[in-house]
Amino acid sequence: MSHSRWKSLRERKLADGFTEPEDVTEARREIRLSMALDATLNIALDNDDTQVSFTGHRTNAA
Structure with a gap:
Protein backbone atom coordinates (compact mmCIF):
# COMPACT_ATOMS: atom_id res chain seq x y z
CA MET A 1 0.00 0.00 0.00
CA SER A 2 1.31 3.43 -0.89
CA HIS A 3 1.50 5.74 2.09
CA SER A 4 1.76 8.79 -0.16
CA ARG A 5 -2.03 8.94 -0.30
CA TRP A 6 -2.05 9.78 3.43
CA LYS A 7 -0.01 12.96 3.03
CA SER A 8 -1.79 16.20 3.78
CA LEU A 9 -2.66 18.62 1.00
CA ARG A 10 0.08 20.96 2.27
CA GLU A 11 2.69 18.18 2.15
CA ARG A 12 1.64 17.24 -1.40
CA LYS A 13 1.85 20.87 -2.57
CA LEU A 14 5.31 21.27 -1.01
CA ALA A 15 6.47 18.10 -2.77
CA ASP A 16 5.23 19.55 -6.08
CA GLY A 17 7.38 22.67 -5.60
CA PHE A 18 4.85 24.96 -3.89
CA THR A 19 6.45 27.27 -1.34
CA GLU A 20 4.58 28.87 1.52
CA PRO A 21 4.97 32.58 2.27
CA GLU A 22 7.70 33.31 4.81
CA ASP A 23 5.22 34.53 7.46
CA VAL A 24 3.29 31.24 7.25
CA THR A 25 6.49 29.24 7.57
CA GLU A 26 7.53 31.32 10.59
CA ALA A 27 4.11 30.93 12.23
CA LEU A 41 1.52 31.06 21.78
CA ASN A 42 -0.26 34.39 21.36
CA ILE A 43 -0.01 36.21 18.05
CA ALA A 44 -1.47 39.71 17.77
CA THR A 59 2.28 22.18 36.75
CA ASN A 60 2.48 21.33 40.42
CA ALA A 61 2.65 17.60 39.83
CA ALA A 62 4.67 15.77 42.39
Missing part, protein backbone atom coordinates in the same frame (compact mmCIF):
# COMPACT_ATOMS: atom_id res chain seq x y z
CA ARG A 28 4.31 27.13 11.81
CA ARG A 29 7.79 27.14 13.37
CA GLU A 30 6.57 29.19 16.35
CA ILE A 31 3.56 26.94 16.86
CA ARG A 32 5.77 23.84 16.86
CA LEU A 33 8.11 25.52 19.33
CA SER A 34 5.25 26.40 21.67
CA MET A 35 4.06 22.79 21.55
CA ALA A 36 7.54 21.52 22.31
CA LEU A 37 7.86 23.93 25.21
CA ASP A 38 4.34 23.15 26.48
CA ALA A 39 3.39 26.80 26.25
CA THR A 40 0.69 29.01 24.83
CA LEU A 45 -1.76 41.08 14.25
CA ASP A 46 -2.65 44.75 13.87
CA ASN A 47 -1.99 46.42 10.50
CA ASP A 48 1.78 46.23 10.08
CA ASP A 49 2.51 45.45 13.75
CA THR A 50 2.92 41.82 14.83
CA GLN A 51 3.47 40.82 18.45
CA VAL A 52 4.22 37.29 19.59
CA SER A 53 4.32 36.09 23.19
CA PHE A 54 4.80 32.71 24.85
CA THR A 55 3.14 31.82 28.14
CA GLY A 56 4.66 28.79 29.81
CA HIS A 57 2.43 26.24 31.49
CA ARG A 58 3.32 25.34 35.03
Whole structure:
Protein backbone atom coordinates (compact mmCIF):
# COMPACT_ATOMS: atom_id res chain seq x y z
CA MET A 1 0.00 0.00 0.00
CA SER A 2 1.31 3.43 -0.89
CA HIS A 3 1.50 5.74 2.09
CA SER A 4 1.76 8.79 -0.16
CA ARG A 5 -2.03 8.94 -0.30
CA TRP A 6 -2.05 9.78 3.43
CA LYS A 7 -0.01 12.96 3.03
CA SER A 8 -1.79 16.20 3.78
CA LEU A 9 -2.66 18.62 1.00
CA ARG A 10 0.08 20.96 2.27
CA GLU A 11 2.69 18.18 2.15
CA ARG A 12 1.64 17.24 -1.40
CA LYS A 13 1.85 20.87 -2.57
CA LEU A 14 5.31 21.27 -1.01
CA ALA A 15 6.47 18.10 -2.77
CA ASP A 16 5.23 19.55 -6.08
CA GLY A 17 7.38 22.67 -5.60
CA PHE A 18 4.85 24.96 -3.89
CA THR A 19 6.45 27.27 -1.34
CA GLU A 20 4.58 28.87 1.52
CA PRO A 21 4.97 32.58 2.27
CA GLU A 22 7.70 33.31 4.81
CA ASP A 23 5.22 34.53 7.46
CA VAL A 24 3.29 31.24 7.25
CA THR A 25 6.49 29.24 7.57
CA GLU A 26 7.53 31.32 10.59
CA ALA A 27 4.11 30.93 12.23
CA ARG A 28 4.31 27.13 11.81
CA ARG A 29 7.79 27.14 13.37
CA GLU A 30 6.57 29.19 16.35
CA ILE A 31 3.56 26.94 16.86
CA ARG A 32 5.77 23.84 16.86
CA LEU A 33 8.11 25.52 19.33
CA SER A 34 5.25 26.40 21.67
CA MET A 35 4.06 22.79 21.55
CA ALA A 36 7.54 21.52 22.31
CA LEU A 37 7.86 23.93 25.21
CA ASP A 38 4.34 23.15 26.48
CA ALA A 39 3.39 26.80 26.25
CA THR A 40 0.69 29.01 24.83
CA LEU A 41 1.52 31.06 21.78
CA ASN A 42 -0.26 34.39 21.36
CA ILE A 43 -0.01 36.21 18.05
CA ALA A 44 -1.47 39.71 17.77
CA LEU A 45 -1.76 41.08 14.25
CA ASP A 46 -2.65 44.75 13.87
CA ASN A 47 -1.99 46.42 10.50
CA ASP A 48 1.78 46.23 10.08
CA ASP A 49 2.51 45.45 13.75
CA THR A 50 2.92 41.82 14.83
CA GLN A 51 3.47 40.82 18.45
CA VAL A 52 4.22 37.29 19.59
CA SER A 53 4.32 36.09 23.19
CA PHE A 54 4.80 32.71 24.85
CA THR A 55 3.14 31.82 28.14
CA GLY A 56 4.66 28.79 29.81
CA HIS A 57 2.43 26.24 31.49
CA ARG A 58 3.32 25.34 35.03
CA THR A 59 2.28 22.18 36.75
CA ASN A 60 2.48 21.33 40.42
CA ALA A 61 2.65 17.60 39.83
CA ALA A 62 4.67 15.77 42.39
